[in-house]
Structure formats: C-alpha cells, structure tokens
Amino acid sequence: MDKKQLHIIKIGGNVIDNSESLHHFLEDFTALNGFKILVHGGGKVATQLSEELGIESRLVDGRRITDIDTLRVVTMVYGGLINKNIVAQLQRYGTDAIGLTGADGNFIKTKKRPVKTIDYGFVGDIDDKSVDATNISKLMEAGFVPVFCAITHDGEGQLLNTNADTIASALAVALSGMYETTLVYCFEKKGVLHDINDEESVIREIDPERYEELKKQQIIHSGMLPKLDNAFTAINCGVKAVIIGKSDELSQLQQKQPFGTRLSKAGS
Amino acid sequence: MDKKQLHIIKIGGNVIDNSESLHHFLEDFTALNGFKILVHGGGKVATQLSEELGIESRLVDGRRITDIDTLRVVTMVYGGLINKNIVAQLQRYGTDAIGLTGADGNFIKTKKRPVKTIDYGFVGDIDDKSVDATNISKLMEAGFVPVFCAITHDGEGQLLNTNADTIASALAVALSGMYETTLVYCFEKKGVLHDINDEESVIREIDPERYEELKKQQIIHSGMLPKLDNAFTAINCGVKAVIIGKSDELSQLQQKQPFGTRLSKAGS
Numbered sequence A, B: 001m002d003k004k005q006l007h008i009i010k011i012g013g014n015v016i017d018n019s020e021s022l023h024h025f026l027e028d029f030t031a032l033n034g035f036k037i038l039v040h041g042g043g044k045v046a047t048q049l050s051e052e053l054g055i056e057s058r059l060v061d062g063r064r065i066t067d068i069d070t071l072r073v074v075t076m077v078y079g080g081l082i083n084k085n086i087v088a089q090l091q092r093y094g095t096d097a098i099g100l101t102g103a104d105g106n107f108i109k110t111k112k113r114p115v116k117t118i119d120y121g122f123v124g125d126i127d128d129k130s131v132d133a134t135n136i137s138k139l140m141e142a143g144f145v146p147v148f149c150a151i152t153h154d155g156e157g158q159l160l161n162t163n164a165d166t167i168a169s170a171l172a173v174a175l176s177g178m179y180e181t182t183l184v185y186c187f188e189k190k191g192v193l194h195d196i197n198d199e200e201s202v203i204r205e206i207d208p209e210r211y212e213e214l215k216k217q218q219i220i221h222s223g224m225l226p227k228l229d230n231a232f233t234a235i236n237c238g239v240k241a242v243i244i245g246k247s248d249e250l251s252q253l254q255q256k257q258p259f260g261t262r263l264s265k266a267g268s
Helices: A019-031 A045-052 A068-093 A133-141 A164-175 A208-216 A224-236 B019-031 B045-052 B068-093 B133-141 B164-175 B208-216 B224-236
Strands: A004-011 A035-040 A097-100 A145-148 A151-153 A159-161 A179-187 A241-246 A261-263 B004-011 B035-040 B097-100 B145-148 B151-153 B159-161 B179-187 B241-246 B261-263
Touching: A004 A019, A004 A164, A019 A068, A035 A068, A035 A133, A035 A164, A045 A068, A068 A097, A068 A145, A068 A151, A068 A159, A068 B068, A068 B151, A068 B159, A097 B097, A133 A145, A133 A164, A145 A164, A151 B068, A159 B068, A164 A179, A164 A224, A179 A224, A208 A224, A224 A241, A224 A261, B004 B019, B004 B164, B019 B068, B035 B068, B035 B133, B035 B164, B045 B068, B068 B097, B068 B145, B068 B151, B068 B159, B133 B145, B133 B164, B145 B164, B164 B179, B164 B224, B179 B224, B208 B224, B224 B241, B224 B261
Parallel strands: A004 A035, A004 A179, A035 A145, A097 A145, A179 A241, B004 B035, B004 B179, B035 B145, B097 B145, B179 B241
Antiparallel strands: A151 A159, A241 A261, B151 B159, B241 B261
C-alpha cells in the first residue's frame, strides 16, 4: 500500500513578525491537502519581552544562552502567545490545529546540552530517538493538525529550548517511516538562488551530484551550506524531498507550480 | 453498555502557586484510573508579570477587565508558562498529557461578552454549544489526557479569557452524554464545612433536599452559594456527581476513602 502524504512546513521569525504574511501563509497552509504539521520559530517578540523585563540576552558565537529567565520568556512567548494565536487563526481558516511543545504527548524528548566550554543553559539537543512518531501519528489520524513551537522537554519535568529547524527535520525523518514526507523550509528568499542579487534566479532542483557542482562553483557557500547539509541528511534518512522556499508562495506547492528549490535523492 | 468513567478535575491558583502542592497533586492525578481531564486556573504569576510590565490591573466589582495587554499576559502565562510546565511534570509522572486552550481542536468556542454598562474586554462567555465533546473524545480515545487552561476562542481568530470553573463545568456537562462524568473542584478547604472554623467538619454528601436545609440553617451561605448552585446545575444537566475537596486529598477519591463533599442528584 502506498504511504500517505505528509507535509511538514517550518516558518521562521520573518513570517511571524509580519501579520499580513502570517495570515496569507496560514490560509495557504489550510489549503494543503493531506496530513500536515506546522513548526514555527520565535520572531522578535521574545527578544522584546526579555528587554521589557530587563533580562539580558547573552549570545556566544551568535547562539543564544537560555538561562532560567530566558526559558520562562520563550515558554510564554513561543508556547503561549505565538503558538496559541497561530492555532486560533488556523481554526478560523478551518484547520483543526492543536498547538504543541515537545512535552505535549511526549512527542519530542531531548537531552539538555552538556556543558563543555560553554553552558548553553536550558537547551535541548535532539537525537534519533527523540521523536515519538507513533504518538504524533495517533494525533494526526484522530483528525488534528499538530503545530509545534521550538520547545521540547527532557522527560523529567524540564522544558528545553530547541532549534525549530532541527525540530522540523527530526519530525520529518522520524515520520518518514510511516508517511511519504516532504519537508518545507520557508525562509525570506524564493529558494536557493543562482545569483544572490536576482530573486528570480531560483535553482529549481538540486540532487547530491548537482550540490557538489554548485559548491565547487561557489554558487552555494557560507550560510547556505549547513542548511543544505541538514536537508540532504534528512533525505538520506528517508524524507522524500526537502523544499526551501518563500512562505508567500506556499500555495504553488499544491498547485504543482514551481515552488522554491527542491532537494532530492540522486536519480529520484 | 455502561458508559466509561471520566473525571474532570479543576485546580485553582492556590495549588499552582505552591510547587510542592502542585507536584503532590499531579502525582495523585496521574494515579487516577480511566479517562480524565485537568482544568487549571491562573495563580499569581499573571498578576506579577502584569506588574513587571507596567500593565494596570483593572477590576470592576471584583472582576478583572481583560484589555488587549492583559489578554497577551494571560495567553503567555496560562497558555504557555503554567500549562506547559504542568504538562512536562505530568509526562514525568507518566500521564500522556496535552496542554490546550479552547482554540486547540476548536474544543471550546465562546462568545465575547457583549458590552453593556461595563466592557469586560476580551472575555469569552460559554453557552451550551461551546464545547465540542466529540472532538475532545477523539483526543482522549487516542490515548491523550487533555489539560485545559482558562483561555478559549471565538472561532474567528480571537483568543478570549474565560473563567476556569465555568470551563470545567461546561466540559463536564458536554461530556456527560458520552461518559459517566464526575466533576471535582479542588479548593483550599477539605470540602463544604459544617463549621467554617473546623476543617474536619466536612459535610460528606449533599443532595438537593439537604442543600435546601443547609441554606435554611445558614450553614451554607454567601460565597459558597454560587459555587453550589453551579454544581447542582451541572448535576441536573447529566453530570453524575460534583465533588468539592482539597487538592492534597485527591488520592482518596481513587481509594474510595471519604474525599471532600459529594453533591448528587435527589435519591441517587
């Protein structure tokens, strides 16, 4: 029997901070057929709230340290304010969403990052046993659409801040055993660009061979490398395709119009 | 066929504000057999956060006005901080909890309170069509334990602040068609007391006839009257029993020891 289709869509702060973009995206998300999961990042609200409360943001090598006060803020903002407002909007459009952290349903259990030279605080690292795919499937089969924020737990009562990109990727890998899974990363560009200054120069498809060429030609470099490395890891772990595109254009995914950059397995 | 048992337990701020009481309660809640739902109120954290953010608490006749800033605070604190920490603790104890507002799963849809002489702001009033019992049942039958905070939505994208006692009662009434439902209100006393100064003078059972007597004798008066009136309304709408007791003693409910004050139908 063919596996059922599943779309996992990740949106970042740029969509969340722009009310118009967010509504447009949530309408398009609602229009997607089949099983689907939304994963959302944080946006500026957590930083603003931290400032209002006089909580200092500490960054080491560009990565945020999650002390106990910061954890409280992100639990409030990601798990409460942003997540529940997204759910309320999705319900308005007709998506039967349920807003979740990884603690809910024990869906994503992570390990607090060990302290080496730097103590990142209450940050959870995902491993290959983190996601309870069976339990998430139960929720979806009961008719609900999971909406995950970037918070997980350790199973011992401790909530942990966890990167939303990584959550999306781990969900996709774990669920690809049960579903034909497509992972979509929405970011600020229309896809991986051939020419960074030309928004229309989207490279429509990249397989591992093409990826090597593009790296050699220095067309893909710096910040895009870890993103694409992660994407190809997901594909090698069973995810059917990873698409990188702009949230405004999500509807094209369903209309079979070209949408973003599709990464796929060699020869697929 | 006999209906399945369902316990709906409501805890208030006094439990939430006391970490030791809360843990003790969550262990006992986990030990309860059968289907169960937890409904929690707010506690002091929302008031504290409002103060830190310089948001003025406005009360009219003892009732809080929920302006847009206050709604943001309660969404963060009830829907995020408190709800998700309770879920993480329940998971630790082995309860497969999912933390919810009424927006999630479209479970509780309310109407914004109409402005008459007072504008209460973003407050949702429950009516007899508010609760989607079928959808909540789907979630429970899939193996999850719902944990509701005191936030609902209007179905048009607006979150609304809603009294937790009323949510618990509305859930109990709506679900009593499908389950043999017991509603438990946990408060700071061991039950309805014969003598307010004697914590051990718990009245173990009150049916409508006894209730009339106790009112005549002025043993039940003032603040307890609306609580008990609501409880008897729930019973008249199909809820099997309403119990008013202390959260510390919840385990006695399962052990068939006397627990709190049980309100029941005439002759039941």
